[in-house]
Amino acid sequence: MNQEQESYISLIKQTSKETIRIKKTGWEEIKLPGHAHEKCQIIYTLSGTLHVQIGSTSYFVPEKHIAWIPGCTEHELSSKNRQVSLVIFYLSLDADDKDTALKEFSIYHTNSFIAENLKFIASKGTEIEQADSPDLYAFALSFFKLLPSISQDMGFLLKMLAIPNDARLHPILAYLQEHLHENLKMPQLAARFGFSVRNLSRLFNESGIRFSYYVNNLRIMRAIELFADGGRTMQQIAYEVGFATPNHFNRVFRQITGVSPNAFVKND
Numbered sequence: 507m508n509q510e511q512e513s514y515i516s517l518i519k520q521t522s523k524e525t526i527r528i529k530k531t532g533w534e535e536i537k538l539p540g541h542a543h544e545k546c547q548i549i550y551t552l553s554g555t556l557h558v559q560i561g562s563t564s565y566f567v568p569e570k571h572i573a574w575i576p577g578c579t580e581h582e583l584s585s586k587n588r589q590v591s592l593v594i595f596y597l598s599l600d601a602d603d604k605d606t607a608l609k610e611f612s613i614y615h616t617n618s619f620i621a622e623n624l625k626f627i628a629s630k631g632t633e634i635e636q637a638d639s640p641d642l643y644a645f646a647l648s649f650f651k652l653l654p655s656i657s658q659d660m661g662f663l664l665k666m667l668a669i670p671n672d673a674r675l676h677p678i679l680a681y682l683q684e685h686l687h688e689n690l691k692m693p694q695l696a697a698r699f700g701f702s703v704r705n706l707s708r709l710f711n712e713s714g715i716r717f718s719y720y721v722n723n724l725r726i727m728r729a730i731e732l733f734a735d736g737g738r739t740m741q742q743i744a745y746e747v748g749f750a751t752p753n754h755f756n757r758v759f760r761q762i763t764g765v766s767p768n769a770f771v772k773n774d
Contacts, residue, residue, distance in 0.1 A: 507539045518543045523598040524636035526646055528628055531592045538583040545596040546608070547575040548650060549583075550616070550624050554590030555731050558583060560611060562669040566727050569734040570621070572614040572657065579611065587734050593628045597650060607654035614657035615773070623649055670713035678706075686725050686748045692717055725749065726762045733771050740767055 507515070514529070521527050527545070536556065549556065549572065556567040558575065559582035567573045575581055577598070599608055616624070627634070627646045636643040670676070678699055682690060696706040710717050725747040732743045744755035759767045 507541070511538060515541050515543065518545055518596050521545065521596065521633075524643070525597075526627075526634040526643065527596040528630070528632055528634070529592075529594045529596070530628065531590065531594070534590065536583055536585040536590045536592070540580055540582045542578055542580040543596075544577045544598070546577045546599045546650075547573075548595040548597075548653070549573040549575070550593040550595075550621075550628075552591040552593060554585055554587035554592075554734050556583060556585050556590070556592070558611070562671075564669070565611065565613060566730070567613055568730045570616055572616060572620075572653070574610075574612040574614065574654070576609050576611065586728075586731050589735075593624060595627070595646075595650065597647065599647075599651065605651075608651065612654065614653065616657070620653070620657060670715065672709060672713055675709060675713055675715075682721060683724060686721075686728055687746055688748065689750075690721055690748065721748075722758050723762060726759055729755070729759065729767070730770070733767075743767075 518527060536554075540559070549558075549567070551567055551569050551571055551573075553569060555569055556573060558565045558567060558573050560575075560579060565573070599605075614620075627649070630639075630642060634643050634646055670679075678695065681695075681698070692707060693703050696703045699706070701709070707717070710720075728747045729743050732738055732746065738746070740755075741752050744752045747755070749755035749758070756766055759765075759770070763770055765773070
C-alpha cells in the first residue's frame with residue numbers, strides 16, 4: 507500500500523459516524539492491498555470492472571454495478587481493465603438483526619433511478635456531515651439502507667473464483683487465466699504440470715472446482731472486462747476469450763449470467 511492509500515484509509519478510520527465520505531477515482535489503475543475499516547463501503551463502477559478479494563474468494567463487479575462491502579470486512583481491490591472510474595461511499599450503518607442484507611457482501615445491478623441518486627449524492631462534494639446538512643444526510647443514509655431492496659442482486663457473479671487450499675493448484679489456475687484464448691483441455695494441462703489426468707481431476711474435485719465450469723466462468727468474466735474496455739466486436743471478444751464460435755459464446759454467456767451478451771451490454 508502506497509503512502510497516498512495509507513493516508514486515505516487512515517482518514518476513513520478517523521471519520522465520524524455522522525459523516526458520509528465520498529471518493530471519486532479518475533481513469534486510474536486500481537490496486538489496493540488488503541485492509542479493513544469500520545465504515546460500510548459502497549462502490550459504484552462507473553467505467554471498467556472491479557475484483558474484490560475477501561478471504562479466499564474473489565468477487566467480480568462488472569461495469570455499472572455496485573459492490574456492497576460491510577464494515578470491518580478485510581478486502582482487496584484490483585482491476586484488469588485499462589482504465590477504471592469508481593465512486594465510493596463510506597458510511598456508518600446501524601443495522602439491526604432484521605437487516606441481514608446490510609451485513610453481507612453483495613453485488614447489485616443499477617438502474618436509471620439508482621444511478622441518478624448515486625450521482626446526486628456524489629455531486630455534493632467529498633463529505634456529507636449530519637450537523638451541516640441534516641436533510642441531505644438523512645436522505646443519503648435512507649437511500650443506502652434501501653439499496654438492497656431496490657436493486658437486483660447479481661447472485662450469478664458472486665464467488666467467481668475461490669482460491670483452493672492446495673498450493674499445487676495455484677500455478678495451474680494462474681496458467682488458465684493467462685491462456686483463456688487457447689483450447690484448454692485436462693490432458694494437456696496435466697502433462698504440462700506433471701500430473702496424470704486422473705490425479706489432476708481428483709485434485710480439482712477435492713478443491714470443489716469443476717474444471718469446465720471454472721474455465722467457462724473465467725472466460726465470461728474476461729469477456730465482461732473486454733466489454734468495458736470497448737473497441738472490439740462481440741465476435742472478436744468471443745474468439746479472444748477462447749470460444750470456437752460466437753454461438754457457443756452466446757450460449758455459455760446466457761447459461762452463466764441469464765442473459766445474452768448483447769442484452770448484458772445494453773443493460774449496462
